[in-house]
Amino acid sequence: MEIKVVHQILEWNEDVSRQVADVLSENKVCMINVMGSPGAGKTSLITTVIRQLSHKYRIGVIEGDIAGQIDAEKMQDMGIPVVQLNTDGACHIEAMSIQNILESFDLANLDVIIVENIGNLVCPAEFNIGEDFRVAILSVPEGDDKVEKYPLMFSETDILVVNKFDMLPYFDFDIQRVFANAIEVNPDVEIFTLSNKTGDGAEAFVEALSARIDEKIK
Amino acid sequence: MEIKVVHQILEWNEDVSRQVADVLSENKVCMINVMGSPGAGKTSLITTVIRQLSHKYRIGVIEGDIAGQIDAEKMQDMGIPVVQLNTDGACHIEAMSIQNILESFDLANLDVIIVENIGNLVCPAEFNIGEDFRVAILSVPEGDDKVEKYPLMFSETDILVVNKFDMLPYFDFDIQRVFANAIEVNPDVEIFTLSNKTGDGAEAFVEALSARIDEKIK
Numbered sequence: 096m097e098i099k100v101v102h103q104i105l106e107w108n109e110d111v112s113r114q115v116a117d118v119l120s121e122n123k124v125c126m127i128n129v130m131g132s133p134g135a136g137k138t139s140l141i142t143t144v145i146r147q148l149s150h151k152y153r154i155g156v157i158e159g160d161i162a163g164q165i166d167a168e169k170m171q172d173m174g175i176p177v178v179q180l181n182t183d184g185a186c187h188i189e190a191m192s193i194q195n196i197l198e199s200f201d202l203a204n205l206d207v208i209i210v211e212n213i214g215n216l217v218c219p220a221e222f223n224i225g226e227d228f229r230v231a232i233l234s235v236p237e238g239d240d241k242v243e244k245y246p247l248m249f250s251e252t253d254i255l256v257v258n259k260f261d262m263l264p265y266f267d268f269d270i271q272r273v274f275a276n277a278i279e280v281n282p283d284v285e286i287f288t289l290s291n292k293t294g295d296g297a298e299a300f301v302e303a304l305s306a307r308i309d310e311k312i313k
Numbered sequence: 314m315e316i317k318v319v320h321q322i323l324e325w326n327e328d329v330s331r332q333v334a335d336v337l338s339e340n341k342v343c344m345i346n347v348m349g350s351p352g353a354g355k356t357s358l359i360t361t362v363i364r365q366l367s368h369k370y371r372i373g374v375i376e377g378d379i380a381g382q383i384d385a386e387k388m389q390d391m392g393i394p395v396v397q398l399n400t401d402g403a404c405h406i407e408a409m410s411i412q413n414i415l416e417s418f419d420l421a422n423l424d425v426i427i428v429e430n431i432g433n434l435v436c437p438a439e440f441n442i443g444e445d446f447r448v449a450i451l452s453v454p455e456g457d458d459k460v461e462k463y464p465l466m467f468s469e470t471d472i473l474v475v476n477k478f479d480m481l482p483y484f485d486f487d488i489q490r491v492f493a494n495a496i497e498v499n500p501d502v503e504i505f506t507l508s509n510k511t512g513d514g515a516e517a518f519v520e521a522l523s524a525r526i527d528e529k530i531k
Contacts, residue, residue, distance in 0.1 A: 132351045133434045133463060134455025161435060163461050184465060186404055186435035214462070216351045217379060217404035217433055236454030236477065237352025243381050244432070245351060247402060259454065265483065 108222050112190035115197065115225025122202035125311040126193075126210060127304070128224055130248065131232030132241075133214030136258040138166045139291040140232060141209050145173055147301045152206035152308060157196055159188045159213050166211065176200060187218035190225055206312050216245040220252075227311050228253040230304075235262045239269045242276035250280040253307075254287065256300060261290040326440050330408035333415065333443025340420035343529040344411075344428060345522070346442055348466065349450030350459075351432030354476040356384045357509040358450060359427050363391055365519045370424035370526060375414055377406045377431050384429065394418060405436035408443055424530050434463040438470075445529050446471040448522075453480045457487045460494035468498040471525075472505065474518060479508040 119126050129137050145154055155176040158167040167179040178196050180188060188210065200208065210226065212219040220231075231252035233241055236259060242249045249255060255277050257270065270288065277284050285303055289296030337344050347355050363372055373394040376385040385397040396414050398406060406428065418426065428444065430437040438449075449470035451459055454477060460467045467473060473495050475488065488506065495502055503521055507514030 132432070132455075133459050134350065134452075160462055162464055165458055165461060184435075184439070186433070213435065214350070215404070215433055215435055217402075217431065218436065221402070234352075234454065236452065236480070237350070240383055241351050243383065244378055246380055262454070262480075262483065265480065 105221065108190050111194055112223040112225040115190050115193050118197060119225060123312045124202055124205050124208055125308045126208045126226045128210050128212060128226035128229045129232070130212045130219045130229065131214065132216050132237055135214070135232040135234040135237065136291050137211050137214065137232055138169060140256065140258065141211055142169065142173065143291055143297055144209065144301060144304060145175055148305060151305065153204060154207045154209065155200050155205050157193065157208060157210045159211055161213060182213060186213055186215050187222050188212050188224055189222050193224045207308055216241065216248050220248040228307055230254045230256060232256045232258050233273065234259040235266050235268045239272045242273055242280065246280050249277050252281065252284060254285045254303065257286065257288045259290060260288045260296060261293050323439065326408050329412055330441040330443040333408050333411050336415060337443060341530045342420055342423050342426055343526045344426045344444045346428050346430060346444035346447045347450070348430045348437045348447065349432065350434050350455055353432070353450040353452045353455065354509055355429050355432065355450055356387060358474065358476065359429055360387065360391065361509055361515055362427065362519060362522060363393055365515070366523060369523065371422055372425045372427065373418050373423050375411065375426060375428045377429055379431060400431060404431055404433050405440050406430050406442055407440050411442045425526055434459065434466050438466040446525055448472045448474060450474045450476050451491065452477040453484050453486045457490045460491055460498065464498050467495050470499065470502060472503045472521065475504065475506045477508060478506045478514060479511050
């Protein structure tokens with residue numbers, strides 16, 4: 096019973112995600128879907144990207160949260176157009192929500208929309224939202240077994256960021272295991288290790304992001 | 314559309330969770346539902362409990378995972394009866410799965426079943442599985458804003474464990490904020506800070522757990 100229902104929702108979601116992708120393409124806007132566990136560092140990574148790329152691109156943000164608007168306020172403080180999407184309990188963002196929200200942005204004057212998905216390694220990976228590419232974040236304190244345990248998230252992402260890399264000395268975390276597992280489920284994935292706290296590794300990630308954005312909007 | 318469907322599943326789940334609770338009560342078995350983000354330390358906390366309480370209670374474990382059996386193997390190595398529940402993509406455990414699995418245990422010769430739920434701060438909180446009480450784990454590296462962002466998980470739990478407390482010096486984590494937020498959404502919650510790595514704080518938590526188990530099975 097449950098499987099059939101999810102299937103119906105997913106089909107509907109696929110249709111709408113294609114419509115969202117079309118609207119974005121017409122307006123030459125690149126959409127990035129950022130996913131990861133609660134506390135993996137999604138918001139910090141997005142603020143890093145805004146700081147380093149807002150001279151180059153006009154960036155907007157959609158902040159997905161079950162409840163509240165803590166992160167959206169951080170973005171607004173940076174002078175970025177932001178919409179808070181509260182899912183009121185739902186564990187992922189669907190394309191239908193993005194479609195409704197797009198009207199709130201002046202798409203003709205935007206290059207990039209970054210979507211911060213709900214903190215969750217499971218459900219968000221099942222739902223395309225019309226994005227051009229996905230960034231999945233795994234942080235060192237979460238452990239090196241997460242690619243094996245949550246394979247869909249890591250097989251469906253375009254970029255994998257291993258975050259809080261400055262914490263490596265304090266945790267029993269085998270980065271080679273993560274590399275091997277990620278490449279096994281996803282041979283084309285681009286992987287970056289970085290620390291948002293120290294800034295180490297951020298430059299290479301931001302450059303790769305920029306190259307992907309250029310591909311879409313130029 | 315989606316809301317109606319979830320509602321139906323939840324009603325069905327409530328019926329079955331009551332049946333599970335009845336079977337457990339008849340057999341004087343206490344069931345504990347352990348929840349938290351990926352990497353919060355659910356498995357480590359459960360192994361700590363087994364180590365400290367297996368002289369006192371006959372303990373079994375149900376290991377919930379999207380895929381794989383990494384954690385179940387750890388439990389089996391400890392000589393504990395364990396069943397691996399693979400949800401094949403689903404983000405939470407439902408009562409129906411527990412009902413099926415109970416047949417695999419010799420309930421007359423068990424005192425406690427510990428269920429390790431899927432690593433997820435959202436969906437598992439919506440589904441009663443017939444448990445006597447819930448333990449939610451939040452780890453320091455996840456950040457001190459998680460109670461505000463994922464209120465259902467923390468308002469529905471009986472015990473909140475703030476784990477990886479030895480990492481406090483390395484993260485910008487305000488424990489008073491977590492206490493205040495947790496008590497605001499859940500005035501009756503019992504809160505423990507502990508480190509599975511150093512063992513600090515584990516004793517008080519295990520004692521509280523033991524008191525709750527005794528209440529059920531004595």
